[in-house]
Amino acid sequence: MAKHLLSKETYQRLEAEVAHLEHTVLPEVADKIGRAREMGDLKENGDYHAAKDEYGMFNDRKNLIIGILENAEVAEAPASDEVGVLSIVTILFEGDSEDDAETYLIGHVEEKRTDGNSAEVMSPASPIGGALLGHKAGDNVSVTLENGAKVSVTVMKVQN
Numbered sequence: 001m002a003k004h005l006l007s008k009e010t011y012q013r014l015e016a017e018v019a020h021l022e023h024t025v026l027p028e029v030a031d032k033i034g035r036a037r038e039m040g041d042l043k044e045n046g047d048y049h050a051a052k053d054e055y056g057m058f059n060d061r062k063n064l065i066i067g068i069l070e071n072a073e074v075a076e077a078p079a080s081d082e083v084g085v086l087s088i089v090t091i092l093f094e095g096d097s098e099d100d101a102e103t104y105l106i107g108h109v110e111e112k113r114t115d116g117n118s119a120e121v122m123s124p125a126s127p128i129g130g131a132l133l134g135h136k137a138g139d140n141v142s143v144t145l146e147n148g149a150k151v152s153v154t155v156m157k158v159q160n
Contacts, residue, residue, distance in 0.1 A: 005075040094152040
C-alpha cells in the first residue's frame, strides 16, 4: 500500500486527535448511550439511537486516522525550487487571466487546515498534482485528466 506523506505537524495533530477520541470523546458518548438506555424502550428511544450513531461516527473517524497513521511517512517540503509533496504551488490554467490563478498545497487531504490560512489541498496522486511534481515556476505542464481531456497549466509560483 502507498504511504501517506504527511508533514510532521499533521502527523502529530492526527496522533493527538486519536488520543482525544479514545480517551475523551468516545467514553463521553458511551456514557450518553448508557444514560439513554436507562430511559426505557430502546426501539422508540431517539436519544439512544442518536448516541449510538454519534459513537459510530467518532469511532469511524478514529479508525480512519489510525489507518492513515499506520501507513504514514513524515515528509518535508523539498529544499529545491521544484514542486514536491508539501509544496505550495500557484498555477494558471491555459486561457485564464492571471487573476484566476489558483494556489494549492500538494499533499494529503489531512493537511487541510480549517483556520482559513491554508491553500486548498491537491493530492500528488491526482492527475494535476502528479503532473506538477518536479516542475518549476514558469514551466508549462500538459495534463491528461481522468476523463481523457487534456489541459495545460503554467506553474506561476512554488513555495517550499
